[in-house]
Amino acid sequence: MSDKITVFNLEDFFNLSSDLFCIIGQDGFYEQVNPAWEQVLGWKAENLIGYPWLGLVHPEDITICHLPTEPQQQLHWDSRYLHKDGSYRWLCWSLSTSEKGLIYAVGKDISQQLRRIEALQTERESLYNLLNQLPAFLYLQPKDYGVGFYNQRFRDVFGDPTGKRCYEAIAGLKQPCPECPTFHVFDSNAPQLWEWVDSKTGRVYQIYDYPFKDMNGEPMVVEMGLDITAVKKAEAALRQREQELTLKNQQLQETLEQLQKTQAQLIQTEKMSSLGQLVAGVAHEINNPINFINGNITPAKEYIQQLLEILQLYQKEYPHPTPVIQEGIEAIELDFVIQDLQKLLDSMKMGSDRIRNIVLSLRNFSRLDEAEMKAVDIHSGIDSTLMILQNRLKAKPDSSQIQIIKEYAQLPLIECYVGQLNQVFMNIITNAIDALEELYVNNQELSCNPQITISTGLLNSDWVAIEIADNGVGMSQEVQQRLFDPFFTTKVVGKGTGLGMSISYQIVTEKHQGQLRCISSLGEGATFIIEIPIRQNKSIQPNLLADNK
CATH class of the missing domain: 3.30.450.20 (PAS domain)
Structure with a gap:
């Protein structure tokens, strides 16, 4: 009875373990694997029995995957194994041999740990x-x-x-x-x-x-x-001046008190100057490499265009390539590469421009120069933001595809700080994506249809409104009351800083003399409403959409 219980428990341990168990014969072929192989690598047991041990090992790792050859010999290593979807997973292996020559191996998936380390x-x-x-x-x-x-x-x-x-x-x-x-x-x-x-x-x-x-x-x-040498010198100079004034005339006490106030102001000015130098330094260090990248994209596009023209000339002069060349053209999907290359370079240019706008915001903070206000098409800024976030909108193993619904009205050009307004769009849309991903994770058993709706319209002849709505998890009234507070966030530690919405509120209300509001409730999604004047320095207040609904 005890032996049967032991066998039954061992079988349960073998079949229920989340680690990869397998038994390998002396010929190097799988003889038995547990169900965890399918859970971790996607391979079913019947597909692996009789398959060679090294068949799934990454070609670069084969040299380290030596099977033990002596009885009771134990080996350990980390290597990459082929997943059924064509990707590779890092596995930590422990192997040992039995007296009968069979090899027992246990593998643990460490891919996530390695990604965390990186x-x-x-x-x-x-x-x-x-x-x-x-x-x-x-x-x-x-x-x-x-x-x-x-x-x-x-x-x-x-x-x-x-x-x-x-x-x-x-x-x-x-x-x-x-x-x-x-x-x-x-x-x-x-x-x-x-x-x-x-x-x-x-x-x-x-x-x-x-x-x-x-x-x-x-x-x-x-x-x-x-x-603080400069501060100390200022303090010493002020103290010396105080002593001289005291010795010359006691009646100048009020002047001495004013100098003491000036001293405190100088100290505070020195501290703020250090902060400004720090921000300016960071902006300068980022600005140099991004200018290098941005400046080289245009000649790169020209060179690539010239190469494509040469390629087209070859195709015209030699319309019948050899089988080897034809096979190479089909292998790399040449027509698609030619078509997609220009889009790729345009995306790179857009990304580098976005970084330059962020650097400009840092320089504005440190007062290196003044930001420029321009009359622009805000729809273009929204579309650019969506393009940058395109990867987050696609379907992933842990989230479904997010549908973007655009309801654009006919709008005039809007006077704004275009880079800063795009930053507002980026922050709000990113938060909407986070809310939709959270909804999917918590309700995977339900049929979710995540959507972000972006609509624009005229409030009156002087004001426009942009609404960004999602059908995500929504938020409570308590969260809404603190939504625009600096450093407030509902996200897990390490994912959010709590500055995005605070900065967005400042950009809309202070930089553009507009309004930023949020309408939401738990389980009903959230709608952010941005209202800004078409021309700046307008005293006319908007006829709020919320009042007309």
Whole structure:
């Protein structure tokens, strides 16, 4: 009875496990596989029995997939396996042999984990690049006083710390200094704000140290330092001036108080100036490569057109190609490539223009220049936004295709900041797509018909309205009340920043003197209404659509 229970439990374990189990014969062919193969790779058991082990391995991974040849031998590796749909999945394998020579293998799908690792690496590189743009130096000090992470500004101030202890790199000491506030953070576990003067350059830095723990729970100190030399010089000059005024005439007390207020204003101005330099620096670093890309798209289109003309000339002069050339033409679908190539280059140009508009918004924030208001066709901006988002509108394994319904009215050209208004369209349509995807995930057993309806119309002779509606999950009244608050989001951590709708509201109401409203309820979708004047500086208020319905 015990043996039967054991066999039954082993069979259940074999058949119900989400991992890929298989038994391979000495000849290298599958003898038995469990149902997980079909769930993970799409292959049914009857299709794999008698199939060679290496038949599904990615050609580049065959050299590492050695089957064990000795009894009780165990092997482990990661390799790619062919899915029935033609794609590949990363699997982690453990193999061992029995005394009878059979090979037992267990595989676990690690594709998603690898994608997460790649995404984390990309985010880490982006974070490092951003930290290197900071005007403040940043340094992570480990408990053992070894050199931790530092940004480019730290290297500019202290030089290359490689191979040194932190107190050697920063202060040139041979051992930790007990009086240093940074070292007190480890003992007190309390933040420290202090100033440090570089004896070599005379520069003054305001340094903030606070306790931190890494992913392993080990204590660290995060140190940030900002050059406040200019502020200190201003403070010293003001203090000297105060003393002179006090000594000369006590009756000038009111003037002295005014100077103290001026001092506070200078300090605040210095802080805002640092923020503006940071934003301007980021915009400048992005602007250079995108201008390079944008500038090369036009000659690339010309070169490709010339090549296509040569190709057409060849086809005209040699209308009967050899079988090999004809086979190559059919293999790459030459007619489709010629037709689609121009669209591809146009899409690249549109994408680079979009990035340039974003850079322009950053430069506006830092007041490098003024944005230009133009009279444009807003339908073109909406269509461009939809083209950029086309990939998200297509059907995917975890979401169905989203239908776009356009109800455009005949509109005049609208005076607006076209790049910023397109940013509003992008934010609202992206949120609508997120809502529809959430509806699909939560109601996969139902027949969902996700739609986004975009309609435009004249409110009166001076105002236009754009409505963007979806039939997604909708939102509660509580969410609607906070919808346009900065940093408010209902999305999971890491997916939303809570800035999109806040920025959109600012663009519509402040930049265009318009109105942005949302009408929604749970389970009934959401409708965003944008109302802006056809010409700016109009005092006439819109005859709201909501009032006429």
